[in-house]
Amino acid sequence: MSKSVFIKTYGCQMNVYDSQRIGDVLAADGYTAVDGPDGADLVVLNTCHIREKAAEKVYSEVGRLKALKDARRAEGRTMIIAIAGCVGQAEGPEMMRRAPAIDLVLGPQTYHRLPALLARVEAAHAEGKPGRVLDTDFPADDKFDHLPGEATAPGPSAFLTVQEGCDKFCTFCVVPYTRGAEMSRPVAAVLAEAGRLAGLGAREITLLGQNVNAYHGARADGGSADLGELIHRVAEIDGIERIRYTTSHPRDMTASLIAAHRDVPQLMPYLHLPVQAGSDRILKAMNRSHSADDYRRIVDDLRAARPDIALSGDFIVGFPGETEADFEATLALVRDVTYAQAYSFKYSPRPGTPASVLADQVDEAEKSRRLAALQTLLDSQQQAFNDATVGRRFDVLIERPGRRPGQILGRSPYNQAVHVTLDDQTMSSYHALIGTVFPVTIEAGGPNSLSGRIAAPQWTAA
Ligand code: SAM
């Protein structure tokens, strides 16, 4: 009898990709995906450890699941609760202690073993034992070599992990500890997966990695390809109309990658390039290995290669020892660069990281004040960027029906969400538009999205 699984994803796009692959592994093991935990035989929480609140959310969710699990047990049925991802990797034994309802904890590098791990849990349950299993190895064999093919269509926009792990050890960050050492998938494996995704209907591929631009994948001729070369190769695949990549580190923004922004028409004019801070003293304490001016120069080179490129970034305020003058330097960098979109966070001390034990931690209220000031500036830049697109006509990849009747949702080349209003006649056959790149005239810009109309009045469904 088919078993059901509900997978809930926290955190970054790499976790979204991992959850899809966990779904593929479980589909091959006879599981059917369901939309909620109610009635599920297995619940997988694919967790994120990057900031404190992320882990706390997982513990609250386990609390809610425990009630469902107890109710099922009263009916003589079981529900397995599995914790995957970075909280599992970092805090596996602690999670087992703190939340007895958890049956299984695994890390980001062992999810290809899920069927065997679940069999161990089930065998123990069948004998009336608790059967709790922890697997947070960094196995020598590569999980990608053991994953089955994609079980479901990815939709018009698909993620593809090409690089994992990090050797940079920024002093605030847990990723090198939870995701392990940096590795790149071979070029042939990436191209094969991109080809399969295109065959399943993907029109846009986002190449993923914790440090995606550190990519150095083995080529068949024994050499190695950098990300610029990989992008050229992915662009040759039939059906791939758009390419993006994330997340990049400024240090690995090579000339070849910057040139790809000029030379590959499928590479979208948008780049997420975290800088974290604008003060050289703080950048040094963060072990970022670049200065604020190095970052400004990279932005200049990118804009020379692709003048309309839209930039996004990550910022941390209140890193230990950050003074008002350091924070002002971050604001100055933001004013110089001008972002189309950005993520900003209060520094969160992560156990085991060097910055967490520094003496001069910044007061929580001060962190909140700086975050609010930074976000006010970033929001105004985002609104200005969105406003500047009003009246323009550009290609939008249509992804799915919108939330409001008469609307469909897509993405601009600059990664803005675009709500496209259709007339009644077009709406009746809107599904023919999903997965196509269509010209849209932008009529309004909101803080987080645009709205517009199809710029081809004669359009009819084929
Ligand atoms: N590898 C990418 C890079 O180097 O920029 C980003 C990785 S991390 C998953 C995403 C973002 O989370 C970081 O860019 C940083 O802004 C934020 N972050 C990481 N650790 C943090 C911490 N301890 N406190 C607050 N924000 C943090």
Ligand code: SF4
């Ligand atoms: Fe974390 Fe720094 Fe590595 Fe990015 S580069 S994943 S912030 S350690």
